[in-house]
Amino acid sequence: MSTFIQQAKEHLQNSGGRMTSQRRLILQTIESFTGHPTAEEIYNRARQMDANLNLSTVYRTLRWMEENEMINSRQFKDDRRQARFDPTSRADHHHFQCEVCGKIIEFEAEQAEQIKQQFENAYEGRVNSISVFLYGICPDCES
Amino acid sequence: MSTFIQQAKEHLQNSGGRMTSQRRLILQTIESFTGHPTAEEIYNRARQMDANLNLSTVYRTLRWMEENEMINSRQFKDDRRQARFDPTSRADHHHFQCEVCGKIIEFEAEQAEQIKQQFENAYEGRVNSISVFLYGICPDCES
DNA sequence: ATAATTGCAAAAGCTTTGCAATTGG
DNA sequence: CCAATTGCAAAGCTTTTGCAATTAT
Numbered sequence: 001m002s003t004f005i006q007q008a009k010e011h012l013q014n015s016g017g018r019m020t021s022q023r024r025l026i027l028q029t030i031e032s033f034t035g036h037p038t039a040e041e042i043y044n045r046a047r048q049m050d051a052n053l054n055l056s057t058v059y060r061t062l063r064w065m066e067e068n069e070m071i072n073s074r075q076f077k078d079d080r081r082q083a084r085f086d087p088t089s090r091a092d093h094h095h096f097q098c099e100v101c102g103k104i105i106e107f108e109a110e111q112a113e114q115i116k117q118q119f120e121n122a123y124e125g126r127v128n129s130i131s132v133f134l135y136g137i138c139p140d141c142e143s
Numbered sequence: 144m145s146t147f148i149q150q151a152k153e154h155l156q157n158s159g160g161r162m163t164s165q166r167r168l169i170l171q172t173i174e175s176f177t178g179h180p181t182a183e184e185i186y187n188r189a190r191q192m193d194a195n196l197n198l199s200t201v202y203r204t205l206r207w208m209e210e211n212e213m214i215n216s217r218q219f220k221d222d223r224r225q226a227r228f229d230p231t232s233r234a235d236h237h238h239f240q241c242e243v244c245g246k247i248i249e250f251e252a253e254q255a256e257q258i259k260q261q262f263e264n265a266y267e268g269r270v271n272s273i274s275v276f277l278y279g280i281c282p283d284c285e286s
Numbered sequence: 287a288t289a290a291t292t293g294c295a296a297a298a299g300c301t302t303t304g305c306a307a308t309t310g311g
Numbered sequence: 312c313c314a315a316t317t318g319c320a321a322a323g324c325t326t327t328t329g330c331a332a333t334t335a336t
Contacts, residue, residue, distance in 0.1 A: 018310050018315055039301080054318045059301060075218050080226060081300055081326080096262060099271065107262055111254035112275075119239060119250055119277055127279035128242065132255075134262055136270040161290055161335050182326080197293045202326060224301085224325055 003089055004031055004070060011068045025050055026061045036074060036084035036095075036104055077135060078102050094131060098138035105138065146232055147174055147213060154211045168193055169204045179217060179227035179238075179247055220278060221245050237274060241281035248281065 004027040005019075012019055029046040030037070037045075043058045062085060065071045073083045076097050084104075094112065096105040109132060116127045147170040148162075155162055172189040173180070180188075186201045205228060208214045216226045219240050237255065239248040252275060259270045 016311095016315080020310070020316065022317070052318080056302080056319080057317060060316085063302090073220075073223070075223060077216075080216070080218060083223060083300085094258075096266070096268065096270070098268070105266065105268075107265065109258045109261065111258050111261075115237075115252045115254050115275060116277065118252065118254075122250065123239070123248065123282055125239065125241070125248075125279055125281045125285055127239070127277050129278045130275065132258060132273065132275050134259065134270050135272045136268055138268045139266055142267065142269055159290080159336095163291065163335070165292070195293080199294080199327080200292060203291085206327090226325085 002028060002031055004028070004065075004087070007068075007070055008065075011070075022050070022053055022057050023061055025053065026058055027065075030065075030071065030085065030087065036086050038082045038084055040082075042085070072131075074131070076102075076104065076133070094133070096134040096136065096138070098141055099135055100137055100141040103138050103140075107134075145171060145174055147171070147208075147230070150211075150213055151208075154213075165193070165196060165200050166204055168196065169201055170208075173208075173214065173228065173230065179229050181225045181227055183225070185228070215274075217274070219245075219247065219276070237276070239277040239279065239281070241284055242278055243280055243284040246281050246283075 005024060008023065008027055009019060011017065025046050026042065029042055029049075032045065033042070039055070039058050039062055042062070043053070043055050046058065047053050062071065062073075066073055066085075069088055071085045071087055073085055074095065075083055076095070078097065078099070090106075091108065092112075093106040093108055096107060097103070098105075112130050112132055116130050119125070120127055148167060151166065151170055152162060154160065168189050169185065172185055172192075175188065176185070182198070182201050182205055185205070186196070186198050189201065190196050205214065205216075209216055209228075212231055214228045214230055216228055217238065218226055219238070221240065221242070233249075234251065235255075236249040236251055239250060240246070241248075255273050255275055259273050262268070263270055
C-alpha cells in the first residue's frame with residue numbers, strides 16, 4: 001500500500017477520523033507528482049479520476065496532511081500567493097529556483113545540520129526544521 | 144541623509160522617476176523598524192505622519208524597492224498570506240521563527256556560502272541569493 | 287508642460303468557512 | 312446511528328490595477 005495511505009490510516013485511527021474515497025484519491029494523486037505541485041494542480045489531476053471532487057476538499061486534505069506532517073508547504077518567490085507541496089517522506093532536501101524559467105531543483109546539504117546545531121548552541125532554543133532556498137539562474141537558462 | 148533616501152535617489156535618477164513626499168515617508172518609516180514589518184504595519188506607522196497616505200502607495204513603493212533591491216520580502220510559515228520586509232542593507236542574515244510565539248530571530252551562518260558554492264559546482268548554475276529558515280521553539284517558550 | 291505618481295474603489299486570486307446533505311465505521 | 316466529511320456557494324484577506332486628479336521636475 002502507498003506510504004501516504006498507510007500513514008494516513010494511522011493518523012485517522014488516533015483521532016477518530018475517517019478514510020474517504022476523496023482522501024484516498026488525493027493522497028494517491030499527490031504521490032504521483034515528482035515535483036512541487038500547487039493545490040490546483042493536484043485538484044486538476046485528481047479530478048480526472050473523480051469529476052465531482054471539490055477544490056475545498058483538496059485544500060482541507062492538504063492542510064490536514066500538513067498538520068500531520070505528511071507534506072510540507074513551500075512558497076517560492078516567483079509566486080508568493082500560491083503554496084506548493086512536497087511529501088515529507090522525500091529525503092531531507094532544499095530548493096533552488098531559477099529566476100528566469102521558474103524551474104525548481106532539489107539538492108541536499110549537510111551544512112544545514114551544522115547551521116541548526118550552531119543556532120541551538122547559540123540560543124538554547126530547539127530547532128525542528130530547516131529549509132534553504134537558493135535563487136539564481138539554472139544551467140539551461142545560463143547558457 | 145538616510146541610506147534609503149540616498150539609494151532611492153540614485154535609482155530615480157537612472158530611471159526618470161520622482162521623489163515624492165509619500166515615498167520619502169515610506170522609506171523613512173521602513174528604516175524605523177528593527178524587525179520584519181508587514182505592508183500594513185508600515186502603512187499604519189507611516190499614516191501617523193500623513194493621514195492621507197494610501198495603502199496602495201505603500202504596496203507600490205514596496206514592490207519598487209524590492210525590484211531595486213533595497214528590501215527583501217520574506218514569508219514565514221505562521222502567516223503565509225502576508226509578506227514581511229527587511230532592508231537589504233542589513234548584514235547578510237537568516238531567520239529563525241518560533242512556532243509558539245512567532246518571534247523572529249536573525250542569525251548569521253557562514254555555511255550558507257558553502258552551500259551556495261557547492262550548488263554552483265554541482266549544477267553549473269549561478270546562485271544570486273540564499274536564505275535559510277529555521278523553525279522551532281525559542282529560548283523564552285522553551286523554558 | 288507633461289510624464290510620473292497618487293488616491294480611490296474595484297478587481298483579482300488563493301484559501302477558508304458555514305451549512306445542509308452525505309457517508310464511513 | 313451519528314459524528315466526520317463533503318460539496319457548494321459565499322466570504323476573507325492580502326495584493327494588484329484602472330483611471331482621473333495631482334504633482335515633481
